């Protein structure tokens with residue numbers, strides 16, 4: 001019977017002398033879910049990594065029951081029953097699901113790998129979690145959402161007593177989120193695991209958690225049983241402003257932006273006509289200059305594939321794409337960029353952030369590459385511009401240190417800044433605020449609207465969050481089963497429910 005709690009007491013962790021955690025207490029109780037929330041860079045992932053043996057704390061202690069413990073490596077924490085799913089997915093894409101599941105603890109029978117037994121156990125695990133995958137296939141063959149679920153399933157398969165989940169829902173949507181939350185609840189209540197669940201979305205956090213802890217600048221600011229924690233106070237702690245103020249700011253920005261476009265019908269930037277690819281059935285739509293087009297659809301409706309097709313990552317079978325009236329069929333993102341179409345993928349790792357370079361250089365890099373003979377002054381100018389853009393996006397952390405040292409949400413801001421810095425005419429964004437905290441999200445929406453309405457960009461945003469689509473877009477189109485008719489509806493005329501219905505009806 002597992003009734004011992006895992007406790008962190010007075011944890012301190014410094015990076016280059018700066019505290020990321022400044023005396024944090026946290027209790028993880030078997031059978032309960034602790035929801036951990038906080039602004040980007042608050043120290044959530046760092047706390048998790050201290051609990052999981054990935055970081056050694058500079059102060060404080062860890063206890064399981066009344067035993068002091070310390071983990072020299074993540075393997076030592078796993079042995080003690082602490083299993084972790086990190087913010088950046090870590091399964092190896094070129095290994096099979098089975099190989100990933102048993103990595104470093106392969107089953108053997110008389111010295112020989114027990115391949116069939118491992119595969120069977122893995123398949124059972126996959127099915128128990130209701131994941132659509134095969135044990136013998138390579139992990140890289142599956143979409144991010146599936147990989148995310150596999151990570152969690154595999155983490156629990158290691159005799160875990162405690163499960164630490166760092167933003168496990170960022171790559172999931174709709175029903176996938178619901179089923180993940182149900183799995184988390186089940187693991188706590190039925191299997192007695194003590195769970196830490198990091199998440200920026202308060203709806204999800206409050207739904208699944210028994211207690212809520214809000215971290216601000218490396219300190220616990222709010223803590224208590226979920227039903228006694230005030231959401232508004234959590235938002236105020238994280239965003240540094242009242243909910244009303246934040247909403248006022250936003251609607252102010254939106255009004256300003258809306259008034260700027262009154263009566264202005266921008267020219268056509270992108271025109272897609274009966275597009276067919278391996279992944280898409282029949283897509284037609286128009287994106288205009290000076291407007292934000294929101295693309296909404298259910299999982300697998302083809303939204304991501306569509307953006308990828310626009311920048312040449314998938315081959316057209318038939319149909320056409322025009323860019324400002326000219327045929328547009330780039331061989332890849334580089335050629336698309338040269339013609340003014342910049343694409344931000346939903347996957348940070350794949351999107352080619354250069355880990356060892358600092359944030360300013362990462363933002364300026366594509367532009368500097370394009371103009372290899374930039375003089376010193378221009379470089380300086382570029383860096384100044386990068387720095388301004390990053391502060392507009394509410395970056396927190398040292399922008400002159402290697403970008404990998406930034407928190408996950410702050411790395412996302414760097415990628416977004418890099419896309420904008422290329423001064424595109426058309427900006428294609430797949431889940432632009434993934435992992436971004438709720439305070440900065442509204443500001444990013446306002447910035448995107450400003451780019452469209454004031455600078456005349458055509459912005460296309462794919463998002464699985466209905467609220468985001470409605471907040472950021474002027475017009476909305478829906479995708480279903482690889483098709484889109486191109487009928488746009490003004491976002492202002494839609495509610496979340498109507499948006500969902502539109503997607504279901506189309507499906």
Ligand SMILES: Nc1ncnc2c1ncn2[C@@H]1O[C@H](COP(=O)(O)OP(=O)(O)OP(=O)(O)O)[C@@H](O)[C@H]1O
Pocket residue numbers: 015016020038039040041042043044045046047087396397398404405406407408409410435437
């Ligand atoms: N390896 C590292 N080297 C230097 N600084 C680091 C390192 N890891 C984290 N930090 C810093 O510690 C602070 C806390 O980062 P952490 O990743 O814990 O934030 P977080 O709360 O998880 O944020 P997010 O919501 O963006 O994921 C940040 O200022 C970050 O830049």
Ligand SMILES: [Mg+2]
Pocket residue numbers: 044045046087166407408409
């Ligand atoms: Mg984090």
